[in-house]
Amino acid sequence: MESNIEVKQLNYTPKDFASDQDVRWCPGCGDYSILAQVQRSFPEIINKPKENIVWVSGIGCSSRFPYYMNTYGFHGIHGRAPAIATGVKVANPNLDVWVATGDGDLLSIGGNHFIHTCRKNVDIKIILFNNRIYGLTKGQYSPTSLKGQVTKTTPYGSVDYPFNPPKLALGAEATFIARSIDRNAKHLQEMIKRAGLHKGTAFLEVFQNCNIFNDGAFDLLTDKETKDDHVIELKHGEPLVFGKNKDKGIRLEGFNPVIVDLTDGHYSINDLWVHDEFDPSPARASIIMSFDEKEGFPTPIGIFRQIIKETCEEGITRQIDEVKKKKGEGDLKKVLYSGNTWEVK
Amino acid sequence: MEKEKEKDPLELKEVTIRFVGDSGDGMQLTGTQFSENTAWVGNDLNTLPDYPSEIRAPAGTLYGVSGFQLHFSSDDIYTPGDQPDLLVAMNPAALKKNISELKPGGMIIINSDSFDAKNLSLANYSSNPLEDDSLSGYQVIKVPITTLTTKALEGIKLTPKEVSRTKNFFALGLMYWLFNRPLDTTINWIRQKFAKKPEYIEANEKALKAGYDFGDITEIFSSRFAVSPAKLPAGIYRNISGNEATAFGFLTASVKSGLPLFLGSYPITPASEILQYLSEYKHFGVKTFQAEDEIAGITTAIGAAFAGNLAVTNTSGPGLSLKSEALGLAVMTELPLVIVDVQRGGPSTGLPTKPEQADLLQAVFGRNGEAPLCVLAARTPSHCYTMALEASRLAIKYMTPVILLTDGYIANGSEPWKLPAMDELPEIPVKFVTEKEGFYPYSRNEDLVRPWAIPGTPNLEHRIGGLEKSNIYGNVSHDPENHHLMVTIRKQKLQNIQKDIPDLQVEGDEDAELLVAGWGGTYGAIKEAVEKARNKGVKVAQVHFNYISPFPKNTDVVVKKYNKILVPEINLGQLAYMLRSEFLTDVIQYNLVRGLPLRVSGILDKIIEIAGGKNGK
Numbered sequence: 001m002e003s004n005i006e007v008k009q010l011n012y013t014p015k016d017f018a019s020d021q022d023v024r025w026c027p028g029c030g031d032y033s034i035l036a037q038v039q040r041s042f043p044e045i046i047n048k049p050k051e052n053i054v055w056v057s058g059i060g061c062s063s064r065f066p067y068y069m070n071t072y073g074f075h076g077i078h079g080r081a082p083a084i085a086t087g088v089k090v091a092n093p094n095l096d097v098w099v100a101t102g103d104g105d106l107l108s109i110g111g112n113h114f115i116h117t118c119r120k121n122v123d124i125k126i127i128l129f130n131n132r133i134y135g136l137t138k139g140q141y142s143p144t145s146l147k148g149q150v151t152k153t154t155p156y157g158s159v160d161y162p163f164n165p166p167k168l169a170l171g172a173e174a175t176f177i178a179r180s181i182d183r184n185a186k187h188l189q190e191m192i193k194r195a196g197l198h199k200g201t202a203f204l205e206v207f208q209n210c211n212i213f214n215d216g217a218f219d220l221l222t223d224k225e226t227k228d229d230h231v232i233e234l235k236h237g238e239p240l241v242f243g244k245n246k247d248k249g250i251r252l253e254g255f256n257p258v259i260v261d262l263t264d265g266h267y268s269i270n271d272l273w274v275h276d277e278f279d280p281s282p283a284r285a286s287i288i289m290s291f292d293e294k295e296g297f298p299t300p301i302g303i304f305r306q307i308i309k310e311t312c313e314e315g316i317t318r319q320i321d322e323v324k325k326k327k328g329e330g331d332l333k334k335v336l337y338s339g340n341t342w343e344v345k
Numbered sequence: 346m347e348k349e350k351e352k353d354p355l356e357l358k359e360v361t362i363r364f365v366g367d368s369g370d371g372m373q374l375t376g377t378q379f380s381e382n383t384a385w386v387g388n389d390l391n392t393l394p395d396y397p398s399e400i401r402a403p404a405g406t407l408y409g410v411s412g413f414q415l416h417f418s419s420d421d422i423y424t425p426g427d428q429p430d431l432l433v434a435m436n437p438a439a440l441k442k443n444i445s446e447l448k449p450g451g452m453i454i455i456n457s458d459s460f461d462a463k464n465l466s467l468a469n470y471s472s473n474p475l476e477d478d479s480l481s482g483y484q485v486i487k488v489p490i491t492t493l494t495t496k497a498l499e500g501i502k503l504t505p506k507e508v509s510r511t512k513n514f515f516a517l518g519l520m521y522w523l524f525n526r527p528l529d530t531t532i533n534w535i536r537q538k539f540a541k542k543p544e545y546i547e548a549n550e551k552a553l554k555a556g557y558d559f560g561d562i563t564e565i566f567s568s569r570f571a572v573s574p575a576k577l578p579a580g581i582y583r584n585i586s587g588n589e590a591t592a593f594g595f596l597t598a599s600v601k602s603g604l605p606l607f608l609g610s611y612p613i614t615p616a617s618e619i620l621q622y623l624s625e626y627k628h629f630g631v632k633t634f635q636a637e638d639e640i641a642g643i644t645t646a647i648g649a650a651f652a653g654n655l656a657v658t659n660t661s662g663p664g665l666s667l668k669s670e671a672l673g674l675a676v677m678t679e680l681p682l683v684i685v686d687v688q689r690g691g692p693s694t695g696l697p698t699k700p701e702q703a704d705l706l707q708a709v710f711g712r713n714g715e716a717p718l719c720v721l722a723a724r725t726p727s728h729c730y731t732m733a734l735e736a737s738r739l740a741i742k743y744m745t746p747v748i749l750l751t752d753g754y755i756a757n758g759s760e761p762w763k764l765p766a767m768d769e770l771p772e773i774p775v776k777f778v779t780e781k782e783g784f785y786p787y788s789r790n791e792d793l794v795r796p797w798a799i800p801g802t803p804n805l806e807h808r809i810g811g812l813e814k815s816n817i818y819g820n821v822s823h824d825p826e827n828h829h830l831m832v833t834i835r836k837q838k839l840q841n842i843q844k845d846i847p848d849l850q851v852e853g854d855e856d857a858e859l860l861v862a863g864w865g866g867t868y869g870a871i872k873e874a875v876e877k878a879r880n881k882g883v884k885v886a887q888v889h890f891n892y893i894s895p896f897p898k899n900t901d902v903v904v905k906k907y908n909k910i911l912v913p914e915i916n917l918g919q920l921a922y923m924l925r926s927e928f929l930t931d932v933i934q935y936n937l938v939r940g941l942p943l944r945v946s947g948i949l950d951k952i953i954e955i956a957g958g959k960n961g962k
Contacts, residue, residue, distance in 0.1 A: 019808070021820065051803045056648070059811075066808050067821065072800035074651055075810025076644065077674050083641040087648020087656070088800065090632055091607050095652065095800050113644075116637035316632055323627035330629030332600045333767050336593060340385045340530055341583045341764070344574075 012046060014039040019070040025061060030182035030208035034129060035068055037188040045196040046096070053096045056085040058105040061136050062129035062208075065100035079110025082117040085124045086312070093313040096196075097124040103144040104134050107163050111143075118172035118201050120312040125195045125202045128165055133214035151213075165205045166304055167289045170282050175200035176306040177285070182208045183222040187233070187301060194303060200311050221299055234288065234302030239272035242298045249273075250297075257287055259296060277303045354525045354571035359418035361426030362520070365443045366435030366456075368411040369401050371513035375433075376413025377759075378517055382530045383417045384584035384761050387574030390417040391869060393425035393942060394757045398614065398697045405459075405467035410442045419573040423725070423869030425758060427944040433516055435459060435490070437468035444480075452484045454519070456512070458491035486565055490515050490556075497555035501548050511552035518556025525571045528553060578763060585762040587726040587755040588615070591659075591685060592622035594733025596629060599655050601734075602741060602773035606631045607649035609642040609658045614697040615753040616687035619659045639667035643684065647671060650680040651809070653777060653799035655737060659685040662704050663694065665748075669712050672746055676716040676835065678809045679787075679795050681740035685733070688752040688865075690940040699940030700754035702865050703916035708748045709894045709923070715832045717839040719747040720894035724868035726755050727762035732891065738773050743842055744794050750893075752915075754942045755866040781805060786819030793838040840895050848899040849888045857884040859955055860907035862932070864890040864920050867913055867943050874948035883956045890920070896927065904928050909955055911935060913948050 017039045025031045046053065053071040057063035059078035066073030072095075076084045081099045089097045106114050106128050117124065133151060134140040141151040141158045144165065148157040169177045176198040180191040188206065195202035207218045220230045232242040232250070240250040241262070249272040251258045260267040279285065285305035291297040310318075324330075362379070366372045373394055383390045393414040402409030416426035431452045434440040436459040447453065460475050474480050475487060494512040501508075514531075521528055532550060539545040560566065585593075599606035610620040610633065624633040632654070636642040643658045650656035660668060665686045675682045688704045690696025708720045719739055723732040729751055736747040778784055778796040781804040787795050798805040807819060815822035816830055851860075853875050863871045868889050875887045888903055890896070904910060904924060912921040913935040921934045935951045937943060 049803060051806055052801055054652075054800045055808075057810075066810070070806055072806050073808035073810075074648070074678075075808065075812060076647075077670055077811050080640060080644040080671065083636065083644035084648040084651075086641075087607065087609060087634070087645035087650075088652045089648075090634060090645070091605070091649035091652035091654040091656075092799075092801060112637050113641055116641070316634075320627045320630055320632075324630075327628045330596075330600075330626060332597060332629075335596065335626070336764055337581065337583070339583050340381050341581050342385055342387060343581050344387065344577045344579050344763075 010046065010049065012043040012050060014043060016050065017042050017070055019068055021067045023068050024064065026212050028211040029061070030131065030210070031062060031065070031129060033182040033185060034127065034188065034206055034208060035065065037185055038069070038127075038192055041189045041192040041196070045193045048096070052094060053098065054085075054088050055098050055100060056081045056088065057100045058102075058110055059136070060102035060105045060134075061210075062100050062102040063105060079105055079108070080113060081105065082110060082113040082124070082126065086117055086120075086122045089122055089124055090313045090316060093123070093317060099124055099126040101126060101128055102135070103128065103130045103132060103142045103165070107143040107165060107168070115168070115172035118169055118174035118203065121173070121175050121200045121309060122312040123200055123314075125198075126204065127192070127195070128203070128205045129208045130165060130205050131208045131210035131214055132162070132217050133210050135210045135213055139213035164289055164292055166203070167286065169203040170286055170289065170305065174203045175309060176202035176303070178203070178303040179205045179207070179301045181218060181221055181231075181301060182206055184301070191303070198306055199308065230298050232291070232298040232300050234275050234277070234300050234304065236275060236277045236303070239269050239274050241269065241272065252284070252287070255287065257291065257294070257297070277306055279305060280307060354569040357570050357572050358420060359416065359422060360431065360524075360570065360572060361414065361416045361429045362431045362433065363412055363414040363429035363443060363446070364433045364516070365410060365412040365439035366513070367404050367439070368397060368399065368409045369404060370411070370435045371510065372411045372413050372435070375513045375517050376415055378531045378534065379520060380415055380759055381534070381584055382521065382526055383415065384582065385530050386526060387577075388417040388419065388572050389422050389575035389577060389761060390415060390584070391422055391425045391760050392416070392758045393754060395941075396698055405436060405438055405464045407438045407442055407468060410439045412439070412443065417572060419575050421575065421577075423872045424945055425942065427946050433520065435513070435516070437464045437470055437474070440474065441468045441470065447483060449482055450484070452486065453480065454486045454488060454516070456490040456516070457487040458489045488519065488559070488565070493555060493559060494552050497551050498548050501551070502544060503548055508548065511548050514549045514552035515556035515559075518553040519560050520556075521553075522557045522560030523566060523569055525569050528557060577761065580763040582761045582763055584759050585727050585730070586618075586757060586759040587723065587729040587751050588618035588687070588757065589622055590727050590730035590762065591723075591733045591749075591751065591756070592619050594730040595623065595655070595657055595683070595737060596626055596631065597730070597770060598734050598737030598773060599629060599631065601770055602655055602737065602775050604653065604655040604741075604775060607646060607654040607656045608633045609636050609645035609649065609656070610634070611636050611639045611642045611660070611664065613639070613661045613664045615689055615756050616659045616661045616664070616685065618756070619685060619687075639664040640671060643668040643671040643675075643682075646682055647675055647678070647680060650675070650682050651678070651800070653797070655741070656681065657683045657685070657737075659687070661687045661689045661697075662691045662707075665704060665707060666711070672718065673712045673714060673716045674811045675746040676712070676718055677811050677813075679744045679835075680746070681744055681797070682746040683733070683736045683740050684746060684748045686748060686750050687756045688750060696940040698753060700752040700866060700942060701915050701938060701940060702752060702867070703919065703938070704750065705864070705893065705916065705919040706922065708750055715836065717836050718894065719743070719745055719839060719842055720750065721747060721892055722750040722865040722890065723755060724865060724889055724891065726758050726760045729755065730762070734771065738771060739842060739845070741773060741775055742794070742845070743792065743838060744797060745839065750865055752866045777802065778805065785817045787814055788817050789834070792841045793834055843895045843898045846892045846895075846897055849890070849897045849903050851886050851888055851903060853879060853886040854884040855886055857886040858908045859884070859911060859952065860886045860888060860904070860909070861911045861913065861948070861952065862888050862890070862904070862920070862924070863913055864893060867915065870943045870945050871913055871948055873945045874952060877945065877949050878952045878956070881953070883953060885952055885956065893920070893923070901928055904930050909933060911951060911955060913943055913951070915943060
């Protein structure tokens with residue numbers, strides 16, 4: 001309850017989180033929206049004074065993010081943000097540690113740190129700005145670029161298969177996995193808040209438009225005309241329904257998701273798959289994540305799955321406490337003078 | 346304990362023993378136990394474990410031979426000994442690989458049971474050396490160790506394999522008899538180690554005592570030997586290896602600075618033990634983080650330094666290469682960080698279990714951009730303690746990464762360590778900034794050191810990172826003048842450390858013509874060579890660098906004072922390169938890169954050659 005009282009006293013506004021630095025992303029970049037939604041969400045989820053927030057980043061357009069937040073910030077080196085953030089969190093578990101990163105930074109050069117941070121369940125929040133392109137180096141393909149995508153380094157189309165980031169996070173046992181879209185401000189704010197309130201590694205993928213090197217990559221998911229038929233919003237305890245008139249649903253038949261028409265009288269809303277974001281088994285979340293690769297299926301956004309288990313720094317702190325209880329506070333002299341000692345007179 | 350002493354043991358001043366056998370024969374354990382015992386009876390000692398990088402190479406093969414050399418004395422000693430006086434060989438391969446190193450007329454104790462056709466052929470012996478006259482220049486003591494151990498253990502419920510594994514304790518017991526030693530240290534160790542396996546305690550103790558008694562009741566040795574306690578300075582001592590001393594150094598630095606210790610680390614030979622040791626000290630609040638790779642080892646440490654911990658990462662050569670980019674980040678963000686590089690043979694994977702000194706230039710220069718940092722080197726196993734403590738002090742005081750170089754020889758080797766009195770330990774003051782008034786992330790004190798303002802401090806929110814920052818204010822800056830200024834400031838800040846470190850100490854004949862200059866783990870060999878040369882009437886002085894970046898402030902004066910400078914190194918001349926370029930003075934190189942410590946005799950020959958005027962400038 002104590003923390004609730006604090007929240008009221010803190011009374012932060014979005015402006016409190018804006019630094020005095022000029023924001024220097026390209027005009028029209030999706031990063032502006034992510035920054036704005038973070039600043040708007042923070043007053044509602046930050047339950048301790050803001051000097052306890054640390055933003056860590058790697059290299060790339062998105063990694064300039066910490067400079068624009070009036071919190072502690074560390075602009076690291078390419079790919080290493082999750083490791084730097086882990087060090088910050090383990091060193092001082094009282095800090096709220098956030099990572100801003102991109103698809104090249106997190107999934108290519110930093111892939112190893114990403115999966116191990118998830119595996120260890122370090123309590124840090126990772127926001128992946130996924131624009132499916134290398135922006136800062138001016139337009140080479142990234143590990144989330146689509147097969148066939150034409151970029152500066154794939155003039156004949158990419159032959160690589162892209163990563164499905166939520167699936168990678170799920171495979172690495174991240175305890176909170178969600179997705180949102182830069183242009184869906186309300187939804188994005190909601191996801192940032194939910195990630196912030198999670199205890200453990202929270203992974204939030206944000207589809208972000210790079211209007212210079214990969215413009216329109218997510219148009220289908222953001223254009224008024226098409227978005228309802230191409231996006232499905234996951235809500236805990238609710239059936240999987242999508243479409244302009246909420247006229248389509250998804251059923252789970254065995255391991256297979258099936259799209260059904262809710263207007264032809266065969267199926268009603270009661271026959272649909274009801275989303276359970278707290279499902280202990282990762283199987284269903286994995287099937288939802290596979291919608292991305294299934295012809296005709298909508299792209300899911302929302303929280304795929306979240307579970308609670310001991311975090312890395314909790315484990316480290318617990319063990320320190322246990323050993324202290326067993327052996328007593330460390331006594332330097334006792335340790336140095338242990339073993340076979342002898343005296344020379 | 347002993348029934349009688351028929352004759353007095355033969356008093357020796359110093360002895361070098363080498364235990365050799367298969368990697369599975371427990372030679373490292375035997376050597377360590379004998380060392381502990383040697384330290385405990387008060388001899389000065391120095392050890393050199395030498396093992397293959399294969400954990401269990403096929404039994405009986407030449408490349409599976411593991412060894413442990415131990416030099417002990419009633420006088421001060423500084424090296425593990427050039428050549429053993431006594432070889433304990435558990436199989437033909439071990440004999441074959443080591444016999445050429447044994448001193449002429451030296452003693453060999455051999456497990457004769459292992460000299461069967463199969464093992465002889467695995468060792469590429471065309472005839473049995475125990476039967477031909479190839480060993481006639483040595484005193485050969487054949488002991489059927491396997492048979493005797495098996496007999497001694499009759500009735501204990503163990504598999505034949507388990508029984509055979511205790512034969513190293515038989516050999517150890519025999520050596521304890523030969524050197525007139527008590528068994529207590531090893532019996533205590535066995536009882537602690539196998540507390541949960543009483544049958545192992547019984548078996549190992551029986552094997553140990555059987556070996557001792559075998560020496561006592563048979564007359565295969567013409568006499569026993571004794572080495573009197575060394576006249577070391579008064580104090581409490583323990584035996585310590587370099588890696589354990591390094592771990593203790595950081596533990597002490599954590600206590601003296603009041604900062605929690607964070608070690609980000611990835612296992613690598615021969616540095617992993619530092620992580621292993623420190624992971625035991627959780628009751629000191631130590632946080633050991635076994636990272637996913639070398640890069641995460643250092644970057645987690647950088648994060649922990651930003652958050653206000655005493656941050657350390659440890660590695661060996663290839664790992665230092667992987668950490669290079671992050672070292673640049675630590676230079677740029679000006680955070681305190683200690684990196685231990687336990688050097689091994691390179692390049693690439695090289696010789697993982699063998700010592701070398703070839704990472705010096707990488708440590709001093711191996712980063713993109715102008716990225717100066719502090720480089721220190723430890724000279725002996727126990728000196729690792731002092732230098733780990735010193736590295737922590739300098740890192741914190743000057744907000745800089747510090748690389749501490751040790752090597753596989755001093756890391757695994759051991760020597761008696763005079764334990765420091767608690768009140769003699771240096772304080773390590775830490776000042777976290779808390780005042781908003783006048784705070785800027787890159788403002789600087791008189792030593793050009795920026796403030797350490799850690800997350801959690803109200804009103805001091807700021808951002809740092811790898812991009813160039815404007816001086817004082819710390820905002821991202823691409824301004825040409827500012828960049829030049831910052832590059833110069835970072836260099837000057839490092840140079841300012843000179844005021845805070847001790848001068849080079851000249852040992853030996855200060856007024857000599859010849860100075861022998863070294864750094865790191867070659868200290869002992871150089872010292873012994875210099876002393877031997879002086880005993881032969883050659884005038885020679887010695888300096889040894891604990892600080893290489895920056896060099897001590899009297900370095901210029903010292904190197905210019907001597908007509909000739911000899912620089913022995915286990916590389917192709919890296920300190921030599923630095924001395925020449927920094928002080929415009931020529932030096933004579935002595936380089937042997939065999940994956941082994943330098944021999945005293947080699948350095949001595951070189952000194953005499955130079956002093957004889959045949960190889961001056």
